[in-house]
Amino acid sequence: MKKIIYQTIRLFLLAIFKVFFRIKVNGKENLPDSGKAIVLANHISLLDPPLLAAVLPRPLRFMAKKELFKNPILRFVLFLADAFPVDRTKNDITAVKKALAVLKKEEVLGLFPEGTRKPEGELGSPKLGSVMLAIKSGAPIIPVGIKNIKTDGRITINIGESFSLEQFSQKKLSKTERKKAAQFIKNKIAAAINYSE
Template sequence: MKLYKTLRRIVLTYFQLFFKFRVKGKENIPSSGPVILIANHISNYDPPVLASAIDRPIRFMAKEELFKIPLFGAFLYKVGAFPVKRGGNDRKAIKQAFQVLKENQVLGIFPEGTRSKTGQLGKGMPGAALLAIKSDAEIIPVGIQSTYKWFQPIHINIGRPIPLDSYKQEKVKSEDLEEVIGILMAHIQKQLDEMKG
């Protein structure tokens, strides 16, 4: 991940020079072990912003269309991202995500599955809930707030791990997924609300 670390330093410097880059709650990220970062999605800038906000490398799930772009797709693989089909049950992507967590890495997910056109938090997809329930990862909610205009603020609010022990079970029902995704999205919303206050 040498390329990732080099790029992270460059991108972080860019954000610090051209934006008011603020990160709150970095201490909530475990220094080791599997972690799932769940965040709201407002811009294509969000993945590099998250990568700049925490010290550990993040493996992002990204829409498969991006991997079909010449050169850019190869670049995404190089920095540890992997494709996911949107709007369906992508077993290959889910399997890859579990492998990332099994290797004690950090997985980055935008549960809305697409960027919000209004800036308001949208509905979450069940895949994030499945990973949260069936893995031993710490689930960390993140709120991102910015217009991404030069010299304007980029605020990242990192919350505490979400307790989901009561949902850890062998068989996961669809109603459990619905309930858990609701909990996950509520925790992301809490991070956003705290920045407004």
């Protein structure tokens, strides 16, 4: 029943975004039809989570900051979306285990690896927790770039081709190697943001 409600709300949101924000989506074919995957996107607005949920045909399970669950209305929305909380003030092992369980069930995990919103045009470095989760999961990673939310023009969402972090998964990473993995992810998201047809 929850899946039916999710898809109904998703289609409603998609219609709203198309009418009022004239969204344009490039690369929808890059999201696999089945199997586990991690969507990593830049974060520039409160609209980002519902935008991604609306344009991606598969349900997206978000890891969301725990503070959002304190609001009763938001908590209900997050419940419908099967989102789960993460404590950003510490290494939240419970949230990591939940994320890995989502992927084990062959679902799609949604993350904003910067950890917080950034002004459009300013892409932050991925947090270590997101980097290590992406490496440990072994899941295909889908980079997504969101732009033009703060302008009067069309909102554009670019979905890049999937990539792997296999080159970082074979050994214990040094601090330098963790930074390289973070930069690798950042470059992929930046390429998605700057994609043009």
